[in-house]
Amino acid sequence: MKNYKRILVAIDIYSEYDRVLQRALSSAAKPSDCSLVFVTLPPVYFQPYITGVGGDFVVDIERQSRTRLGEIAKQHKIPEENVYVPTGRTADEIQSLADDIGADLIVIGTHGRSGLKLLLGATANELLHGVKQDVLAVRIDGAS
Template sequence: MYKKILVAVDGSHCSDLALDQAIGLAATCGAELQVVHVIDNGYLKYDMGYVDLTDLRAGLIKGGEELLAQAREKAKAGHVSCKTVMVDEILALGDIAHQIRQLVESSGAQLVVIGTHGRHGMRRLLLGSVAESLVRLCPVPVLLVRAPEET
């Protein structure tokens, strides 16, 4: 069925659930898993005056590397072949869905798995939705893994 599955991780509970689903699917299909983390450079869109962003960028990159290392270990424990990719494109200015779509096209992924909070109404409008944008942009099927509603 699927030979290459791409899963996006960001450290949230939703993305942890998506990673678990992707590992299970990859194991069932005998597929290679590609785990991607996109550095969110959206903060660059806002004028913050003179601020040295060196430490912030270094922290984002280090956090991304740690997320990918954890994902790699989880995939290994699930006996799934796994590659990891960190995308750090400053000029994208936080357009994460577009970054993932480009990676899907260049990698040959046949399925994308991504977590979603399932927000709606004003919360979705205010916060945006990478998952929703990806569903509209992506040329391959997208599996949305929704976190249980918080009580």
């Protein structure tokens, strides 16, 4: 596989991501060619469930996500400035960030269920149809 110059790696820090990250790193000439992104959901998704919860729940999630993603980046020698935690609709945020940073490859995990949309997962499926970059979909469920 050719070495890409700017790789955006979309990972779910609450799920299995190691295989996705390893594939991205193996496609890069050096770790600094990779950027990590984890998209947090906007507050509207949480509002019905957080009534009466103290503190700013959404800010806490974003802070924890940024901390965890930073730890993952440091472990793999990815520069801190290549870590992104936008808030919004996942596919839209990944697509926008890929354009903003000039990514030439997006690496994302997929799920091994039946049917094309389920096989790829909703986010991976949307990315395949909406981005101008190459997309590497790495199967994470049931992988050996």
